[in-house]
Amino acid sequence: MVDKLFVLLTYTIRYIYAGVRKRGKTMKKSTPALFNTVEDNFKKYCESTTLHGFQYIPRTGKIWRSLWSATILLAIGLAFYLLYQNVKEYTTSAPITTINDTAASLADVYFPSVSICNVNQMRKSVLKRSGFIEEDIKYRKYLINYYMEGSQSESLTTTDEKKFYELLGRLEKNYNWNKSEPLGSITTQKCEDMIVQASWKPEVGQVVTKYNYKATRFVTDYGVCCRLFPQLDLKSENTASETFVLQDYFDIKPGVRSGDLNGLRLHLDVEGFEYAFFPRESVGFVLSLADARDRPVVSQTGFFLAPGTDNRVNVKITKVVTDPGLIDGYLANQYPPQRRNCYTDKDFQPEFYNPGTGFRYQISNCMYDAMVHKILENCTCRPTFAKFVITTQETMELDKNYKACFGDRLLCVKKWTDKWGGEEDNLDRTVNLLTGKEEQCLQACDVQTDNIFISSSQYPSQYTFPDRMDAFCSIVTKVRDRICKDEYRKYSFESQFPNGCLTYNRYPNICKVSSAEIDTSSLDKDFVDAVVKYASDNFVVVKIFVGDPYYTQIVRSEKISITQMLGNAGGLIGLCLGFSVMSLVEMFYFTITSCINLCPRKK
Numbered sequence: 001m002v003d004k005l006f007v008l009l010t011y012t013i014r015y016i017y018a019g020v021r022k023r024g025k026t027m028k029k030s031t032p033a034l035f036n037t038v039e040d041n042f043k044k045y046c047e048s049t050t051l052h053g054f055q056y057i058p059r060t061g062k063i064w065r066s067l068w069s070a071t072i073l074l075a076i077g078l079a080f081y082l083l084y085q086n087v088k089e090y091t092t093s094a095p096i097t098t099i100n101d102t103a104a105s106l107a108d109v110y111f112p113s114v115s116i117c118n119v120n121q122m123r124k125s126v127l128k129r130s131g132f133i134e135e136d137i138k139y140r141k142y143l144i145n146y147y148m149e150g151s152q153s154e155s156l157t158t159t160d161e162k163k164f165y166e167l168l169g170r171l172e173k174n175y176n177w178n179k180s181e182p183l184g185s186i187t188t189q190k191c192e193d194m195i196v197q198a199s200w201k202p203e204v205g206q207v208v209t210k211y212n213y214k215a216t217r218f219v220t221d222y223g224v225c226c227r228l229f230p231q232l233d234l235k236s237e238n239t240a241s242e243t244f245v246l247q248d249y250f251d252i253k254p255g256v257r258s259g260d261l262n263g264l265r266l267h268l269d270v271e272g273f274e275y276a277f278f279p280r281e282s283v284g285f286v287l288s289l290a291d292a293r294d295r296p297v298v299s300q301t302g303f304f305l306a307p308g309t310d311n312r313v314n315v316k317i318t319k320v321v322t323d324p325g326l327i328d329g330y331l332a333n334q335y336p337p338q339r340r341n342c343y344t345d346k347d348f349q350p351e352f353y354n355p356g357t358g359f360r361y362q363i364s365n366c367m368y369d370a371m372v373h374k375i376l377e378n379c380t381c382r383p384t385f386a387k388f389v390i391t392t393q394e395t396m397e398l399d400k401n402y403k404a405c406f407g408d409r410l411l412c413v414k415k416w417t418d419k420w421g422g423e424e425d426n427l428d429r430t431v432n433l434l435t436g437k438e439e440q441c442l443q444a445c446d447v448q449t450d451n452i453f454i455s456s457s458q459y460p461s462q463y464t465f466p467d468r469m470d471a472f473c474s475i476v477t478k479v480r481d482r483i484c485k486d487e488y489r490k491y492s493f494e495s496q497f498p499n500g501c502l503t504y505n506r507y508p509n510i511c512k513v514s515s516a517e518i519d520t521s522s523l524d525k526d527f528v529d530a531v532v533k534y535a536s537d538n539f540v541v542v543k544i545f546v547g548d549p550y551y552t553q554i555v556r557s558e559k560i561s562i563t564q565m566l567g568n569a570g571g572l573i574g575l576c577l578g579f580s581v582m583s584l585v586e587m588f589y590f591t592i593t594s595c596i597n598l599c600p601r602k603k
Helices: 002-022 024-029 031-048 062-092 124-130 137-149 158-175 246-250 363-379 393-401 407-417 469-483 487-496 500-504 525-538 562-577 581-598
Strands: 096-104 113-118 195-203 206-211 216-219 224-228 264-269 285-290 303-305 309-322 429-432 437-440 447-458 539-546 551-557
Touching (some): 031 581, 062 562, 124 158, 124 487, 137 407, 195 224, 469 487, 469 500, 469 525, 500 525
Antiparallel strands (some): 096 551, 195 264, 264 539, 285 303, 309 447, 429 437
């Protein structure tokens, strides 16, 4: 638009100049007349214009004329300055976020996946089977410090070192561990032992319940955890985590029903008798909620749940969406990612955490990628969380070229993970595969935030628990038919519950056919008390649900529209000079008439 006006003005000046040059001699002879004509036209314009102050210039004496002229020039200068600032703000301002809807439909939101991490990362039964329990505690500490924790440990003598590697060799042989995987992959609790019961309503009127479910195991910054995707794992009775493929995670549909009856209900077993991970003092689980396509930073977003509690996790959702016009519409070129302060998958793809490995763009995934690169560069090893369920060429090269982090290198990893996302160490930026350049991690353009509110009560009730057959029988069958039949797990169990297996084997046939037929009042009191005691010491019940039938939607949109910018510009110029559209017409009219009057007519 500006270019066209400039060309038009140029041609107009050339035309006038050509006419004046053609009549050069005439113009020279009539120079006084020319100035008189210009002066007369200017006086007429000043007397008739709607612009403020101009009418006083031809009416007053020289002093007042000079003052009014200076005042008008200052007003013009101020107007142009304000106009410049207005245009600058329009062309450089970041988008603004505003609350668009405080009661938006839940049809647009996703129910989060749940990452469940046992505080204990070393089972006692693993140490027992490998011979560590019978030996001095220093060997266990050295094992955990060197291969898992990344903390300083007392050095072993030559004799002790020989003994340690003998025990380590037994562990490697018993569990087929070749050190290419983190030690936690064989020493942490199995998901089928952790998730005793999981219930979910995929459709109205349909409830899917699974027992001792083998969920997906994955490695986080907190350790090896289990991850449950309700929309996939509990879609039907026949689904299994081993069958999921990449596209399944991206095909999860939005849509949530509110209320605790429509949420996810879990019965988790902490197996406190297996605890042997001395660096952590507490007992229980750390849970973290995240989108199915995100890798949660559990150490920052996780929350504790203690055994012997029934917990309600009420999720209140806030979602930030970006005006499509800023991303793919007519404003896309005007608002590149750095100006709108957010990315989509089309703008940024980290090397490891990208759609090829099952992840969308999200700032947490971007910072995970930055952390992996920093550790590879400085520690020359592969951190435990750089392990992917779905592999790509990049992740296969990572596994091939870098060994898992142990010993001093694990100390190096801990040094960097303590600085997660730190700007001073460039942990807030990583390589963008789409541009080949290192760029800063920004928030995703569309992001859902799950704000959680937790309330707890004591579990179980000693008065009613024996009558709850599902929970009662899940403990009986697990202890009697699984734990007590494993030599090493039985050792761990009876170290906390002496002669516990004898108690549970007293009733070898209950809970095998139909739990509803059991009359618990006919069972021995010490047997019932043992089951209640196990539940109190080890069980965690958690209900995760969306409490409100709506969510708060925040929209990222253009801060100043072209209409607002023009309105502001007109208001500012009008404030200084009284300028309006009609003033522009006046200026155009007097300019044309002045040009006509300047050109001599043929007689």
